[in-house]
Amino acid sequence: MRTRLLPLLLLAWTTPVFAHGITHGAGFMTGFNHPVLGFDHLLAMLSVGLLSTQLGGRAIWTVPLAFMAFMLVGGILGLYGVALPWVELGIALSVLLLGLAIALGRHIPLLLAMGFVGLFAIFHGHAHGAEMPALASPVLYALGFLTGTAVIHLLGVALGIIMQQLSHKLPLLRLSGGVIALVGGYLIVGA
Template sequence: MKQGLNIFIAILLAFPSLVFAHEIDGAGGFTSGFSHPVLGFDHLLAMLSVGILSAQMGGKAIWKVPATFVVVMLFGGVLGMKGIDFISVELGIVFSVLALGIAIAANKQLPAFVAMIFVGFFAIFHGHAHGTEMPYLAEPMLYALGFVVGTAVIHIAGVVIGSTLVKFKGGQQLLRLLGAGISGVGFHMLVM
């Protein structure tokens, strides 16, 4: 089992283009929208990181930080749907993986407002990537609902991971190592 996971991770690291979710498959409903953040490794890592970061912060940040990401992502989606161009959306998404991983690894208690601005900045890029695909899809509202629900599910998974690990002895250290790993994957995506 562990060897299979190691092979899977090695393949993703060797071929980072496999992890980007920004291809249109012709379908356009809820399932397509839901699968975009879930199956796109770059989105998945960034959104898990938002949940983990909010769990590290604790308190009201557990829901405020991920909620900010979702709301700002929707705004970015509207901008993408309207055809408002951004410079290097892919680079912004990849940089979000790197930066969020570093934030988890640093384990610094940011004020919730600062964390909300931090994740909101990256959410625009994630939303824009989703939004640029919506006009070409048959059911854009269902697609949008799908990517919002997919994002929320990933955030919740990150919160569960973070909240569970902080309860155990050595859990914070494990989260820091996880953050370092996520930032390493982000760095690899950035240079490839």
């Protein structure tokens, strides 16, 4: 029984081989995976969701949407090869400063919060656009990284709500912001 099951399990874990490259419909999963699998992107986008929850009200949806809109602008700039200095540093700074904003727990006016995340979103989007694979469809790739970002934002909002409900004695949301800021500081040293 084991000798029959092992080949089936191995077959299930293999990936298909394409002889001629993927040209039709390529890009969505590659775009989706870029923010999800990039640790710095993941932390920044989770932070946007956490921050929006901390601010509450309309910020829960307007702050993440502002991030996504500016990220798309940055993605288009990166796709067309428009130079943007210090992209990696901007991404690392976004993790540090978003973490600090959460850790400090101060109420930021809505428009300022939207501008704050929008500025950093341009760096994240530029990195996504500049790293688009040559055979990928730009539209599908952009839809992929926007969808991945939206999923991470929603996860951040959900985590923020859970942390706020569990914070009877311990300010979990602010503590998580402090940890994110420390990781951002580490990323800056590496950038």
